[in-house]
Amino acid sequence: MKTLKQIFLILMVVSVFSCKETTLVEKIVPETITEIRNDIEKVEPPNWWIGFKNQDVQLLVKHPNIGKATAKISYAGVSLKKSHQADSPNYLFLDVVISETAKAGQFNITFQLEDGSELLQTYELKSREKSAEDYIGFDSSDAIYLITPDRFANANPDNDEVEGLLQQGIDRTDDYARHGGDIQGIIENLDYIEDLGFTTVWPCPVLINDMPSGSYHGYAMTDFYKVDPRFGTIDEYKELADDLRSRNMKLIMDQVANHCGLYHWWMEDLPFNDWVNDQENYEENIDNWDWKVTKTSNHRRTTNQDPYTSKIDNKEMADGWFVSSMPDLNQRNPFMANYIIQNSIWWVETLGLGGIRQDTYPYPDKAFMSNWAGAIMNEYPNFSIVGEEWSYNPLLIGYWQDGKKNKDGYDSNLKSTMDFAMQKHIVDALNEEESWDQGLVKMYEGLANDFAYTSPKGIMAFLDNHDKSRVFTEFNGDVTNTKMALSYLLMLPRIPQIYYGTEILMDDFDNPGDHGLIRTDFPGGWQGDTVNTFTGEGLTADQKDMQSYLKKLLNYRKNSKAIHAGKTIHFAPQDGIYILARIGGNETVVHIINKNENPLELDLERFEELELNGKTLKNIISDETLIWNSSITLDEKGSVILTTKIN
Incomplete structure (x- = not known):
C-alpha cells in the first residue's frame, strides 16, 4: 500500500x-473556430496557403453594400494590413499579411456593417503539398500534346447540358457548337497519349465560359476560379493533374490575362471605373458595341517594340478589345493586377501545374506581364511559362524571352515564346520547288535565326494548333511532306508541341483555316464513332502508318539527351537535301531531309566534321543499321533519322 x-x-x-x-x-x-459561416457572396481567392515568399494576399470581397464595412481578422500570424473601398459600393479589397508563424487552418473574417449588423466569412489557409522548387516546368526534353477538350473525348454525357447556362445542348454537326468533350475524356485516354510518347498535356482552357455562343473554345472566361461544369469539376481537373504526375508527365494550364468573356460575373457591376479598358466608351455604347470596338482596337503588336510608334497606335493596341465579346482587362489598375497574378498562383498550387501557356501575350500591358511572370517565377524558380506571340518575325518572338538584351531595357521574365516563324519556314520549305532562295533553304535560314534568341531550346515550336490550319492541309494531303515536317520538328533545339489528331492526319480541307473545322472531333472520342483512333478501328493505312511513325519518333526522343540539349550543326541544302545533326554525350543524331523523288547516292565527304566515318548508325524508324563511309543510298523522298546509339 x-x-x-x-x-x-x-x-x-x-x-x-x-x-x-x-x-x-x-x-x-x-487556432480553431467555433462557428463556420459563409455570409459573403464572393471572396477571391477562395483560399490561400502558408509558406510563400510573398507574404501578402489581396482578397476581393463582393457583397451588397460591403464597401464601407469594417473588416477584422483575429488569427495568429495573420494580420489585416489595409482595407480598400472600390468605386462600386459592393466591393471591398483586403490586404492580408500571412507571416512565417501562421499555421494552416480556418479563421473568420468579421465585417461590421454601417447599420451595426455583422457578417462572418470563414477563410482557409492550407499547407503546401510540396516545396516551391519541386514545381518543375516543361523544357526541351518534353513533347507537348495540345488538346481542344470539347472535341477530344466525351466520357460523361451527363454533363453535356447544364441547366441555367446561356448556351444549351450539343450539336456535333455544327463546328461552332459544343460537342461534349470533357476532362474525364482526357483522363480516360492518358494511356493513349503516354503510349504515343508525349510527356506533357496542354488542354485549351476548361474554366467556365457562360457565353450565349462559342462557349466551347474556353477563351472567354466568365469566372476565373470556376471549372466549366460541361467540362467537369475541379476535382476532375485535379485528378487529371495527379494522374499525369503519377506517370511522370506534366499538365500545362492555358490562361488568359488579357481579357475575359462579356458575360463574366463582374461585368454587371464593375468594381472600379477603370476595371476594363475603354470602360466608359463601352458603357456608353453597349447597344452599338460590335461596331464601336473595331474603331478603338488595332491589333498592331509591333507597337510593343516600335521606337517610332505613335501614342494613339500604342493605346489602341494595349487598350483595345480583342473582339467585341471579350472585354480587355486593365492591368494598370493595381487591384486587377493583383487579381490576375494571384489567380495564376492559385491554379499552380491547386493543380500542381507543370507550366502555364499564356494566351495573346503581347496584348496586355507589357510592364504588367513582366511583373506577372516575375511573380510566378519568384515563387516557383523551376517553373515554365510560354507566351503566345503570333508573329513570323524572330525579332518579335525573341523580344519576349527572358534575358534578351532589348534596347528599351525590357525583360519579360518569360522562359518561352511560341515559334510561329519556324512553323511557316517548315511549311514553305517543303511546299516550294527547290532553287537557290526557295525550298529547303527556308528551313536552313529559319534555324539560322536562332542567334536572335536568348535560349533557342526554350522556344516552343509547332506545325499546327487550335488557331492554325491543320498541317496535313497545309501540305495539300502530302503524307511524305507531313512526315518530314514532323521529324524535323522533333529534332530541333526546341520544345515541340503537336496538336491532337496530327498523328492520324486530321485535316480541314473543306474550309482551310476555319477554327471550328480545325477543332474537329477526335475519332473514337464519342460512343458510336465508326472510326476509333484509340483502338485503331476504321483508320486508313496512311493514318495507322503516321500514328506508328510519330510514336516511334516521340518515344526515341524521350530518351535522347542529344536531342534534348545537344549541340546543333546543320549544312546548307544542296541538290534537294538538307542535313541537321544533334550531338551530345556519346550520341550523334543525323536528320536527313531528301526532296528527290528518285534514288541517289549521297556523298558524305562534306559532313566530315561530324566525325562519323566508319561508325555504325541505326535508322530510328526501321531499326536497320549502316556504316557511315564515303556515301549512303537514299532510295526515296522523305526523312532519314540515324543515331549512333545502337542499343
Whole structure:
C-alpha cells in the first residue's frame, strides 16, 4: 500500500506531464473556430496557403453594400494590413499579411456593417503539398500534346447540358457548337497519349465560359476560379493533374490575362471605373458595341517594340478589345493586377501545374506581364511559362524571352515564346520547288535565326494548333511532306508541341483555316464513332502508318539527351537535301531531309566534321543499321533519322 507521500509525488508527476502535453498541443495545433459561416457572396481567392515568399494576399470581397464595412481578422500570424473601398459600393479589397508563424487552418473574417449588423466569412489557409522548387516546368526534353477538350473525348454525357447556362445542348454537326468533350475524356485516354510518347498535356482552357455562343473554345472566361461544369469539376481537373504526375508527365494550364468573356460575373457591376479598358466608351455604347470596338482596337503588336510608334497606335493596341465579346482587362489598375497574378498562383498550387501557356501575350500591358511572370517565377524558380506571340518575325518572338538584351531595357521574365516563324519556314520549305532562295533553304535560314534568341531550346515550336490550319492541309494531303515536317520538328533545339489528331492526319480541307473545322472531333472520342483512333478501328493505312511513325519518333526522343540539349550543326541544302545533326554525350543524331523523288547516292565527304566515318548508325524508324563511309543510298523522298546509339 502506497503512503500519502508516494501518492502526492505521483500526482505531481502526472500534473507536470499533463501541463507539458497541453503546451505541446497548443504549439502544433492551429487556432480553431467555433462557428463556420459563409455570409459573403464572393471572396477571391477562395483560399490561400502558408509558406510563400510573398507574404501578402489581396482578397476581393463582393457583397451588397460591403464597401464601407469594417473588416477584422483575429488569427495568429495573420494580420489585416489595409482595407480598400472600390468605386462600386459592393466591393471591398483586403490586404492580408500571412507571416512565417501562421499555421494552416480556418479563421473568420468579421465585417461590421454601417447599420451595426455583422457578417462572418470563414477563410482557409492550407499547407503546401510540396516545396516551391519541386514545381518543375516543361523544357526541351518534353513533347507537348495540345488538346481542344470539347472535341477530344466525351466520357460523361451527363454533363453535356447544364441547366441555367446561356448556351444549351450539343450539336456535333455544327463546328461552332459544343460537342461534349470533357476532362474525364482526357483522363480516360492518358494511356493513349503516354503510349504515343508525349510527356506533357496542354488542354485549351476548361474554366467556365457562360457565353450565349462559342462557349466551347474556353477563351472567354466568365469566372476565373470556376471549372466549366460541361467540362467537369475541379476535382476532375485535379485528378487529371495527379494522374499525369503519377506517370511522370506534366499538365500545362492555358490562361488568359488579357481579357475575359462579356458575360463574366463582374461585368454587371464593375468594381472600379477603370476595371476594363475603354470602360466608359463601352458603357456608353453597349447597344452599338460590335461596331464601336473595331474603331478603338488595332491589333498592331509591333507597337510593343516600335521606337517610332505613335501614342494613339500604342493605346489602341494595349487598350483595345480583342473582339467585341471579350472585354480587355486593365492591368494598370493595381487591384486587377493583383487579381490576375494571384489567380495564376492559385491554379499552380491547386493543380500542381507543370507550366502555364499564356494566351495573346503581347496584348496586355507589357510592364504588367513582366511583373506577372516575375511573380510566378519568384515563387516557383523551376517553373515554365510560354507566351503566345503570333508573329513570323524572330525579332518579335525573341523580344519576349527572358534575358534578351532589348534596347528599351525590357525583360519579360518569360522562359518561352511560341515559334510561329519556324512553323511557316517548315511549311514553305517543303511546299516550294527547290532553287537557290526557295525550298529547303527556308528551313536552313529559319534555324539560322536562332542567334536572335536568348535560349533557342526554350522556344516552343509547332506545325499546327487550335488557331492554325491543320498541317496535313497545309501540305495539300502530302503524307511524305507531313512526315518530314514532323521529324524535323522533333529534332530541333526546341520544345515541340503537336496538336491532337496530327498523328492520324486530321485535316480541314473543306474550309482551310476555319477554327471550328480545325477543332474537329477526335475519332473514337464519342460512343458510336465508326472510326476509333484509340483502338485503331476504321483508320486508313496512311493514318495507322503516321500514328506508328510519330510514336516511334516521340518515344526515341524521350530518351535522347542529344536531342534534348545537344549541340546543333546543320549544312546548307544542296541538290534537294538538307542535313541537321544533334550531338551530345556519346550520341550523334543525323536528320536527313531528301526532296528527290528518285534514288541517289549521297556523298558524305562534306559532313566530315561530324566525325562519323566508319561508325555504325541505326535508322530510328526501321531499326536497320549502316556504316557511315564515303556515301549512303537514299532510295526515296522523305526523312532519314540515324543515331549512333545502337542499343
